Structure formats: C-alpha cells, structure tokens
Amino acid sequence: MKKNISLSDGTALEIGLAGNPAHPVVMLPVFKQSVYGIDADNLRMWGVDPELGKHLVEGLSDRFRILYFDYEGHLMGNPRPELLTPDSICQDFLQIADEMNVPVFSYYGYSWLALAGLQLAIRSNRLESLIMGGFPPLEGPYKEMLTVTSRTHEQALQQQNRSGDVFQSSNSPESSPEGFDWSSVQIALDPKQTKQFYTLYDHLRDFDDKSILELLKLPRLAFAGERDTIVYGENFGGVTVDIAGALRRHEAALTEQGWDIALLQGEDMDHTKAMQPDTVLPLIKPWLTKNLLA
Numbered sequence: 001m002k003k004n005i006s007l008s009d010g011t012a013l014e015i016g017l018a019g020n021p022a023h024p025v026v027m028l029p030v031f032k033q034s035v036y037g038i039d040a041d042n043l044r045m046w047g048v049d050p051e052l053g054k055h056l057v058e059g060l061s062d063r064f065r066i067l068y069f070d071y072e073g074h075l076m077g078n079p080r081p082e083l084l085t086p087d088s089i090c091q092d093f094l095q096i097a098d099e100m101n102v103p104v105f106s107y108y109g110y111s112w113l114a115l116a117g118l119q120l121a122i123r124s125n126r127l128e129s130l131i132m133g134g135f136p137p138l139e140g141p142y143k144e145m146l147t148v149t150s151r152t153h154e155q156a157l158q159q160q161n162r163s164g165d166v167f168q169s170s171n172s173p174e175s176s177p178e179g180f181d182w183s184s185v186q187i188a189l190d191p192k193q194t195k196q197f198y199t200l201y202d203h204l205r206d207f208d209d210k211s212i213l214e215l216l217k218l219p220r221l222a223f224a225g226e227r228d229t230i231v232y233g234e235n236f237g238g239v240t241v242d243i244a245g246a247l248r249r250h251e252a253a254l255t256e257q258g259w260d261i262a263l264l265q266g267e268d269m270d271h272t273k274a275m276q277p278d279t280v281l282p283l284i285k286p287w288l289t290k291n292l293l294a
Contacts (some may be wrong), residue, residue, distance in 0.1 A: 005099050011078040016068045019061035024292040025105040026064045029071035047272050055277035079196035085203045086119040095288040110134045110275045122212050129219040129291050135220050136246035144202040147237035213257045219291040223262035225269030
C-alpha cells in the first residue's frame with residue numbers, strides 16, 4: 001500500500017505500508033528508493049546497498065507492519081532552509097502516522113534520523129520502542145555537527161553557481177574509495193539544502209541529552225559501528241564526530257537507564273557499513289521481536 005501525504009509545508013511525500021495489519025508497526029524514515037545500473041555499481045564500491053530501503057522493508061515485513069518513506073530524500077528535493085526544526089520533524093512523523101491510521105509505532109532512525117527519533121520520543125507518547133543507529137543518545141555531537149553544517153552551508157554559498165555531484169574535487173568518487181582525497185572535497189549542494197541541516201542543529205545547540213534520559217521508559221536500543229569516528233578537515237571546521245567513542249564511554253550509564261547498547265565489531269564497521277541492511281537486520285529484528293512480540 002502506498003499513499004501520497006501532504007505535509008505541513010504543503011509538499012507531498014510518498015508513504016508505504018507493508019506487512020500484516022495485525023503486526024506491530026515500525027516506522028522507517030530511512031527508506032531509500034532502489035538504484036540500478038552504473039549508479040548501483042558505484043554505490044556498492046562505496047559499501048552502500050543500492051537497494052537499502054527495499055531490503056530493510058523485506059527483511060522486517062514478515063513479522064512487523066512497516067511504515068516507510070524517504071524523509072531525507074524528500075528534504076533534499078523540497079528543502080526547508082529556515083523551518084527544519086525538531087518540532088517540525090516530529091509534526092511530520094505524527095501526521096504521517098495519523099494519515100496512515102497508525103496510533104502507536106516503533107521507530108528506527110540512523111544518523112540524524114536517529115536524533116529525530118529521540119526528539120520524537122520526548123515529545124510524544126505514541127512510541128512503543130526506539131532504535132537509534134549511528135547517533136548516541138548521550139553526549140551526542142550536537143556542537144560538532146553545528147560546526148560541520150555551518151561550514152558546509154558556507155561552502156555551498158560559495159559554490160552556488162556551480163553544478164554537478166555532491167562531491168567535487170580533484171578525485172572522482174567513482175574511483176577507489178581508498179584513493180579519494182577527502183581534504184579536497186568541495187560542496188556542490190543548493191544552499192537551501194545545506195541551510196536546513198544547519199537550522200536543525202542550531203535549534204539543538206542548547207539541548208541537554210543527559211537531562212531527558214530518565215523521561216524515557218520505552219524499550220530503547222542504540223548501536224554504532226566500532227569504527228564510527230569521523231574526522232573532518234579544516235574546511236569542515238576541523239572537528240571529530242566520535243559516535244562509537246560516545247557509546248563506549250557511556251555504555252554503563254545508558255544500560256543503567258534501560259538502554260540496550262551494541263557496538264558492532266569489524267575493521268570496516270564505520271558509519272556507512274553500520275547502516276547497511278546486512279548489518280542492521282541481524283541486530284534490530286531479534287531486538288524488535290523480543291520487545292514487541294514476546
């Protein structure tokens with residue numbers, strides 16, 4: 001079942017609902033449309049499943065009702081430079097659930113969409129469980145990402161008359177990832193696209209994630225790859241976003257507060273690898289089964 005829903009800003013977003021209506025609902029805003037051909041080959045070379053969304057939905061829909069949509073893709077096509085705030089995101093998610101007749105649901109988000117799930121959990125009583133991948137619930141890198149998104153937006157403004165891929169440099173992204181010089185990356189995004197993520201982190205600059213931990217009583221899982229540490233060059237503010245380190249440092253405190261914590265092992269288990277279906281499904285499907293179906 002698919003349906004187009006008009007969000008609060010007037011844009012239309014395609015929503016999918018798959019699986020048995022009698023099963024618990026899991027919201028997946030991380031759904032991505034499948035990519036084929038040369039584009040798919042390029043994604044595979046960078047460790048990205050070109051059918052990521054399809055495989056997540058198929059992997060979960062035998063036991064759960066999956067409410068899925070490509071929220072990030074929608075925002076890139078319909079940017080909200082001044083209006084992408086925690087409140088507006090949560091409003092969108094709840095509106096989607098309402099229009100799809102879903103009163104309660106679990107939520108899985110990765111990276112900034114995991115952050116969005118945490119904001120949803122503290123603003124609503126409609127979540128049955130929360131899964132955060134690639135973003136820690138305690139000591140989240142809000143200030144670091146404010147710096148990164150600010151610098152990204154500045155570069156987008158400087159490059160706004162240029163066109164092409166997201167990445168522009170003396171290297172080609174289609175070449176070997178190992179040989180790619182990230183220090184030479186230049187942003188070639190519409191400034192409206194980059195401004196919206198700066199706006200999001202600007203609204204979270206004073207957010208104290210420690211203060212809300214005791215408010216959450218639902219089942220919660222946070223995970224990241226053990227190599228999920230991103231060191232940004234000077235053109236992005238020279239900051240380090242250490243997702244794995246934050247989870248490792250606070251594992252005991254989070255566990256005491258009722259979180260389940262998983263640091264995924266592997267030399268290649270970085271931010272990208274830890275979001276792929278072959279990594280995610282063996283972790284979150286048994287966890288959801290235990291917490292929703294037991």
